[in-house]
Structures are given as structure tokens and as C-alpha cells.
Amino acid sequence: MSTFNSTTKPLNVKDQAKLAQKASKKLALLTEKEKNEALLVIADVLEKESDFILNENKKDLVNGEEKGFSDALMDRLRLTSARVKEFADGLREVVELQDPVGEILSGWTLDNGLKVEQVRVPLGVIGMIYEARPNVTVDATGLALKSGNAIVLKGGSNAIHSNSAIVSVIHKALADTKIPEDAVQFIASTDREAAGQLFTMKEHIDVLIPRGGGTLIQTVVENATVPVLETGVGNCHIYVDQFADVEKALEILENAKTDRPAVCNAAETFIFHEAWLEKNKDRVAALFDKHGIEVHGDENAGEILPDVIPATEKDWAEEYLSLAVAVKVIGSVEEAVAHIERYGTKHSEAVVTEDAETALTFLNAVDAAAVYHNASTRFTDGSALGFGAEIGISTQKLHARGPMGLPALTTIKYRMTGDGQIR
Template identity: 65%
Template sequence: MTLVKDNIDIRAQAREAKKAAKQVSVLSTEDKNRALYILAEHLEAGYGSILEANKLDLQKGQEAGYTPAFLDRLTLTKERVFDFAEGLRQVASLEDPTDKVISDWTLENGLQVKKVTVPLGVIGMIYEARPNVTVDATGLALKSGNAIVLKGGSSAIHTNWAIVEAIQYALEHTKIPKEAVQFIASTDREATKQLFTMKEYIDVLIPRGGASLIQTVVKNATVPVLETGVGNCHVYIDSKADVHKALPILVNAKTNRPAVCNAAETVLVHKDWVLEHKDALIETLQEHSITVHGDKQTTSIIPNAIPAGEEDWANEYLSLHIAMKIVDDVHEAIGHIEQYGTKHSEAIITENQDTAAVFMKLVDASAIYHNASTRFTDGGALGFGAEIGISTQKLHARGPMGLPALTTVKFLMTGNGQIR
């Protein structure tokens, strides 16, 4: 496999994507769905080549000393590749988000007005070591009538290139031009920065990865950015929390997949609850090998708890470490989340409906849970199909971004000679 790393013409790639986007935007739902099924078949048929490429990236990652969590996100198996393919089929089964009439009305002068959904155009996707994003983002972009320019991290460049080669080959057997999916096969950070300012070709940038990547894009891009956020997610255990709900929810939110953005990183515990249930809490934490970084009250209660510093309250551990603070009431919990949260996902465990209502009303986040795990902040889990990221901003899209988030609106007016 040959990777072009120098003298790559990114502007030409973006220009080709812009041309292809026009063709994709007018395709029927049936044509787009048929293409996604063909893509899925080619991914399954070519899984061997993808796994061989993945071995190169894993070897490089091991030599570089990547963490186990990082390597897990990077590692592909036959089953994972087939899961990618199945994800494309699921996207094909979803409702087409384009050409939907949101509203329509007729003015007094007889002018007919329609507000309809249309594709964004060209999506620039900048992401780190998650080969699944290559497939998910492509499927969502094509189903919503867009083209896409992919810039994955250098740690997965061989894997992503193999996946895109399979996709582009498959597209030659569809009505979607292969130029609708572009991959920037460069490890040069300057290549990424070029995408930031190509407003004439790129309609929106979506960064997906760690805080450093996301902030770099947000601060430097002149292209509009759909900001996805890091997940410093909290679980607040209220004084009226049912211990048989609270502990399983905490364990799931922390340990189900610690390295993902919707995993809990801080648990806030009401002072009365922890005194009543401290033995069960300690046993649960020890049973699941959860390391606690706590305030003074926590370290006096939880054996082997590490004294928490200021950095712990803002830390996205992405591991079996968790910050813990004992609070007086729901308002102290809300204040802590306001100060340290990332507006991703927050949860309250309580049987008091009034307290739950206060928490859900006042906490500013894209997803808020009452008596449920934060792990449900996911497009698939919430019934959206695949997702392109979790938006923590407030304009255009918020929360898990599925197909509707990849559209915008257009006003269509039909008259009979009206003038103003």
C-alpha cells in the first residue's frame, strides 16, 4: 500500500468533493440506499486487506507506547469490520432526512412559501484514531446527500486509507461518484490546517477526538464548525437515591467502556446517602477496580482514595479512575457541574421527582438523565442509527448528531407574477 504524504493537493481534493456533492444531492433515496448496501458488501469482501493495513498501524502504535485504551480504539477484527458494514445497512434503513417539508404557507398576495431540508454540501471530518468514524461518517454523509473529505489521525492512516480504497472502489458500482469520498493521506499537520480555511469548498467542519484537537479546529477555522465535545460527565447520587439503582448505574457509566466520551468521570454523592450506604459503595468500587480521587470527606470514607487536586475535577480520565466529591444538596452538585462540566452528559439518581426536575431544568448539558446511565448518549442507543459525533454546542445541532444534523434548510417560493 502506497501512501502519499508529501505534495498532496488538498485543494484539488476538496474541489472534486464539491463537484461530486452536487451529483449526490439530486440522487433518489433508493439510489443512495443501494450504494450503501454495495459499500457494505465491499467492506466485508475486503476485510482481509483492511486488517493487514490495521496491523501496520498497531505495530507503529505499540512501538510509540500508545495506551491500552488508545490501541483498543485502533484495533480492528473481522467482527468489527463486519459491524461497520452492518452499520451502513442500518443507515440505509433510516428515513432520508432531505427534501422534507418542514412548513409551508401562502401569503396574502398568493406567494407560496415552503421550508425544506437540503444537504449541507461538503463535510470536512477531522478525527483521531477511530477507524469506525471513517465508515460511519461516510455512510451518514452519503445518505444525507453530502460529499465528505476525511482527515483521520496519523496513528490510523494505513487502516483508514484501506477502508477508503474499498469505499471508493465500491462507489464505482453505484450512482455516487467516488470523488464524493475524499481521504487526505497525509501525516502532516499543515494538511489539516488547510481544511480550516477552504470556505469555497468545505461547508462545515466536524472535529471528533480529544480536547486539544477540537479546540485547535474551533480556534483556527474560518469554515463553520459543528463542535463535538469532550465528556467530563457527572453522576449525582442524591439523598433519596435507591441504592439498588445508584450503584449499578455508577458502575455502568464508569466501567462499561471507560475510554469513551459518555463514560462518567466524576461522581457527586449527597452527604446523607454516603453515610447510609458507604459499605455498599466501598465494596462496589473495590469489586470493579475503580480508583477514586476524592475531596477530604471522600478520602476519610473511601479506603485508598487519592486526594483530588483541582485538575481532577476537570479531568477526562478515560480509564477506571473517577473523581468523587461529597455534596450537601442538589444545588451544590449543580454548581460543581456548572464549573467543571463540558455540557456533554449528566445524570441524577433520585426517587425525589422534585429534585430530579430541578436538576434536569438547571443543568446545562446536551443530554441529562434521571435514574439512567450516561452511556446512552449515543446515536445508535437513542435510535438515531449511526452518529457523526456528540455536539455540545447550542447552534444547529446538539447532542448525538445523526442524519438530520447533516442537513440545513432552504426556502422555496412559488408565485404567479408577484412583485414587491
């Protein structure tokens, strides 16, 4: 087993951001081939150093047990050799993705002969702030490097040993490639101040991407002067209209709620048209029963369905991320739209109906990254849509909306070529 120098360099956050920025200038000029070769080296070295990573991961697990972490959190923290192999394979998939850098999005020549081209270029330096999932360290690094960006990683303190080990392996791997090691910076300090410093480092960091719970994301949005790409929180609704097909509705409800309850594109609230629910209440109750789904509902829901816990404001406003659901009973598509407008997080919203006009009203009026007619919200996902790996799902409107692939990590530059043109 190899040994590594600690990645804890005697550098402050600003120095690290500066090093990343300097490295980003070189990285931006590399060819796709050079970047791909480097990613493949990282993948190989990660596999080769699996034991080292797993040993370091154990330290985080021991610490987690001492602190009494939940099973779910321990599961997100825990690495196995299979998971490390998945990291490596994830990088190999990124190699297969098309490099967006250098793509000429449009080009034209002005009457005076000045040639204008809109070219995709890397953003520069990405600041990634995330919680206890060591896979983000590898995934985000792979996508950043492939798109020609340097990255400054600030992971959660719970995964500090795992993340530190992964980055030291990445650094070791990069030593033999064209990508400068400095293009990947890991902030080893676990204090919150270190993350706070990233928030305002506008001169050296081009974008911040927070990944984790709502509190983390809000903290970044509220305190950052560096532009932020907001990701992830999905308080998603399925509206089952009066004219919904029963089989489609039940399948979509089941899939959106139970397939993977903890992900952001899972459904959190079912909105039923009263007439439809009255007619199909037994089958809906049976669905809840089959999966042991805890139901929180409004008064109408309580009158129609069994075992309904009265819903509070929190039930409408927050994600469960578990086998629980909020149930709202309404009388028109307009009421459904109004409820979503009030409580939705602009992620993914679906209507189930056979009535084309109702569907159109819903698709047009609901303001969200993805709006669905007669399908599960679970398709809001880079790989499901065919984008390959994603850096996150944007719930904001500027720059990128919905699943963000490599192009979301680029900007454009106008390249003007002339022969002495003046205005």
C-alpha cells in the same frame, strides 16, 4: 487479491475540497434509492476486499509496535475480518435509515398566494478530522453520503495505511454507482498543515466535525473559520441526593462508571449529598472495591470513605475514561449544580433522588445536552435513543445538541413558488 492505485493523488488539499464540492452538487440531487444502492455496493466490496484492508492495516500495526503504542491504542487500530464485516453491516444499517433530504419541514401560503416551503437539503461538504480509529472512515462516509453530502476525510497518521486502503476500496465500489467517486476525498498527507488548511476553507467546506480527544477538538475550534460541530468530551456527573433510593443509586453509579468506562457518556465524578453518603458509605465502598475503582476525593470524601486519594483540579476538570472516579461531597442540590456548572462539559448529567422538587431543580438548572433523573448517563447515544448510527454527540448548543443522526448533516432551504408576486 486485488490491487489498487494509491489514493495519494497529486492533489493539494484545496483541489480535493473543490472536487468534493463539485461532486456534492450532483450527490445532492440523487434519489434515496440511488444513494442506498451505492452504499450497499460499498458494503459488499469492503467485505470482498477484506484481505487487502487487513494487509494494509498490518503496516499500521507494525508501525505502532515500533513506536510503542499503548494496548488501548493498538486495540483501536487493529482490524480483523469480523471488524471489516461490522463496517459493511454498519453501512447496511445506514441504508435502513430514513433519508432526511427533501423532507418538507413546514409549508404555508401567504395571503398573496406565494407558496412557501421549508425543505431539508444536504449541508454540502463535510470535513471530518479524526484520530486513530479506522471505523470512522466508513461510518462517517456512510452517513455523509446517505444525507447527500460529500466528505473530506483527514484521519490520524497512525492509521494512514488502513484509512487509505478503506478509501481506495470505497472509490473502487463507487465507480459502479451513481455517487461520484470525488464525493469521498481522503487527505493522504500526514502533516498537520494539511488539516490546518481545512480549517479555513470556508468557500469549499460547509462544516468541520472533529472526532477524538479534547486537544484535537480544541485545536479545531480555536483555529477554524469553517463552522465546527463539536463532539464528544464528556466529563459527566451523577449527583446522589439526600433523598436518593439506595438500590437505584448504586445500580446507576455502577452502570455509569463501569459498563464502558472509556466512552464519553460514562460518569467521571460522583457528587454525594453528605447525609446520604454517611448512611450508605459501606455499600459505596463495597462498590468501589468490587470493581477496583480508584477514588479521588475532596476532604469530606476522605473522611467518610476509605482509600481516597486527595483530588486535584485536574480530577474535577478532566475525564478519566478508566476505572477511576472523582468524589465530591456536598450539602445541597445547589452546590451540586454549581460544581457541574464549573467543571461539566455540557454532555450528560444525572440526579438520583426520590424528591420531585430536587429533581426538577436539577433538570432545569443544569445546562447540558442531556439531563437525567434516576437513570444512567449511558443513554446519551444515538442507537440507545433509537436514532440509528450517529455522526457524534454534540456538546455545543448551536445547530445540533446531543446525539447527531442524519438530520444534523442537513440544513434547510426556503423554496418559494409564485405567480409574479411582488412586495
